[in-house]
Amino acid sequence: MLSKIYKPLSIGAMLVLTTLAASAQTGEPVEKNKANSDYKPAFEGQTRIGSVTTKTPYTVTVINSTLKGPWGMHVLPDGRLLISSKPGTMQIVTTAGQIVKTITGFPEVQFQGQGGLLDVNIDPDFAKNRMIYWTYAQPGEGATLAVAKGKLSADETKLEDVRVIWEAFPRYKGAGQFGSRLVFDKQGNLFVSSGDRQANDIRVKAQDLGTTTGKMIHITKEGKPVADNPFIGKADAKPEIYAYGFRNPDGLFINPVTGDLWETEFGPRGGDEVNLIKPGGNYGWPYVTYGIEYSGEKVYDGIQQKEGTIQPVYYWDPVISPGCMMFYTGNIAEWKNNMFVGGLSGNHIARLVIENNKVVGEERLLADKGERWRCMATGKDGAIYAATDNGKLYKIAKK
Numbered sequence: 001m002l003s004k005i006y007k008p009l010s011i012g013a014m015l016v017l018t019t020l021a022a023s024a025q026t027g028e029p030v031e032k033n034k035a036n037s038d039y040k041p042a043f044e045g046q047t048r049i050g051s052v053t054t055k056t057p058y059t060v061t062v063i064n065s066t067l068k069g070p071w072g073m074h075v076l077p078d079g080r081l082l083i084s085s086k087p088g089t090m091q092i093v094t095t096a097g098q099i100v101k102t103i104t105g106f107p108e109v110q111f112q113g114q115g116g117l118l119d120v121n122i123d124p125d126f127a128k129n130r131m132i133y134w135t136y137a138q139p140g141e142g143a144t145l146a147v148a149k150g151k152l153s154a155d156e157t158k159l160e161d162v163r164v165i166w167e168a169f170p171r172y173k174g175a176g177q178f179g180s181r182l183v184f185d186k187q188g189n190l191f192v193s194s195g196d197r198q199a200n201d202i203r204v205k206a207q208d209l210g211t212t213t214g215k216m217i218h219i220t221k222e223g224k225p226v227a228d229n230p231f232i233g234k235a236d237a238k239p240e241i242y243a244y245g246f247r248n249p250d251g252l253f254i255n256p257v258t259g260d261l262w263e264t265e266f267g268p269r270g271g272d273e274v275n276l277i278k279p280g281g282n283y284g285w286p287y288v289t290y291g292i293e294y295s296g297e298k299v300y301d302g303i304q305q306k307e308g309t310i311q312p313v314y315y316w317d318p319v320i321s322p323g324c325m326m327f328y329t330g331n332i333a334e335w336k337n338n339m340f341v342g343g344l345s346g347n348h349i350a351r352l353v354i355e356n357n358k359v360v361g362e363e364r365l366l367a368d369k370g371e372r373w374r375c376m377a378t379g380k381d382g383a384i385y386a387a388t389d390n391g392k393l394y395k396i397a398k399k
Contacts, residue, residue, distance in 0.1 A: 026050035030364045035317040036270035037292050039304050042311050045358060047290075049314070052353055052361035056332045057399035060366060062392050063097025070387035072119035072134070072182075073375040077127050081377065081385055083393075084134060086116030092156060095379055097393055105159035107148060110139040113175025119182045121190075123149075123221070132159065133221075135180040135192065142171035145178045145194055145213075147223065165223030166240070168212045170205070172197045177266070181252035181324075185218075189226045191242065191261060192217040193249035196285065203286050206245055209237035214285060216249070216263070216277055218242035230280035245283035245309065251325030257337050260357070264325045264341055267291035268299060270317030274325075274339070275310070276357055284309040290317055314359040320346025324375045331382030332398050340365075342373030342386065349373050349386065366394070 029048040041047050069086035076082055080100070081093045088109045092101040109117045115137025123131035130152045138146035145168040150159030179195030196203040196214035206214025209231060217240050218226045225232060225239035232239045251264030261277040271291025275283055288306045289299050305311065316322075320343035328335045339352040347370050353361035366373075371394075376386035383397035 026052060026361055030362050033318055037317060039290050042305050047315050047317060049359050049362050052363050054334060054363060056334055058332065059397050059399050061395045063395050064093060064393040065391060067387055067391040067393055069116065070374055070391065071116065073377045073385065073387060074120050074122055075377050075379055079380040082120055082122065083387060084117050084120040087111050088117045090120060093393065095381060101156040103157060103159060105150065105162060107162065108139060110137040110143045110175065115143055115175045115178055118178060118180040121182045121184060124184055124188050133182060133190065135182050137178055138167060140171060142173045143175065144168045144171040145180055147182065147192055166219055168194050170211060172202050174199050177248040179249045181250065183252050183254055185254065186259065188221065190219050190221065191252060192219065193252045193263060195248040196246065206285050207287065209241060209244065212238050212241065214244060214246045215241050216243040216246065242279055243277050243281040243283065245285045247285045251322050251341060253326050255327050256329055264322035266321055267319055269294055270319060272316040272319045272322055273312035274314040275312050278310065281310045282308055290315045313357060314352065320350060323373060326376055326378065329378045330384065340376060342376055344372040347371060
């Protein structure tokens, strides 16, 4: 038994201890490996932020291991999951992991490389009109990214009245970097992320406003440019462009609290980015990047900062290959409104704590699973549902 009597702390001392306790919650950065480049960040906290650790107990369960090339996921009004498969179908899956419907009737896809049937979303009025929207690699004389929509049949097995509402320009013979996430804004219009198509002879078009590769697109549900888009009326600019200068934007989500549009994208070697998207913004690719070529050479002049371009809020070097992202809206209080990013080559889910549009903490979740995390969503039950390239569907739930 302790016999010493401790005096109460002064208010000043308590404030010091409180400050120390708060700062002690952030540890060393989660990334321990050497960066691919010797580039320096533009501001403190832009990369290798201090680590945070989840305190709330949670469970991780594989609820299905038979998915075929899952790429996109959306939660239906009744809580079931709508999951797209790259070969060209979609499935409806219960939160217990049971596949209850397989949906057919999609246009032919170029199922090759990074192409196939890609992202999926539902009309804000889905309960009334049953409209589903999706992106896919459209074959032809050179593939392109396309957006289509169709009505889900009453028996949930096929799509009816299918129409292509938008196609990226120009078409290109390759099978890489379509980008291709799809989200609705508050007005019921669509944001579409369009990749640069990867190869040296086309990636420069990410800076060309006369093309729609390497861009953020803003269209109506009929595929028309949204009326207040920033480049409407500008000579030689595609009116559907919202922002430009992207490499492979595979993550796209609107912060449900602030309404801001966020994007995550692949860098080359190093330079994976988290971006806050502003209308008319130039995000620099391929001339401004924190990454290097796969050969080890600089990308063009090796510039990381340039007037007129927008800096990433955060970047990773070496890469984690962000395949998807979302803001958490479930029932684990310390995760509320945190950004979750699915790492492909990183084999983990990155949890980013964001305050005032800055990343202030990072955690690596499920790194022991060795999975490539392709798509995820917060379920109506508060759990995270995440699918992997191996065809597994995980449920991450509060214990």
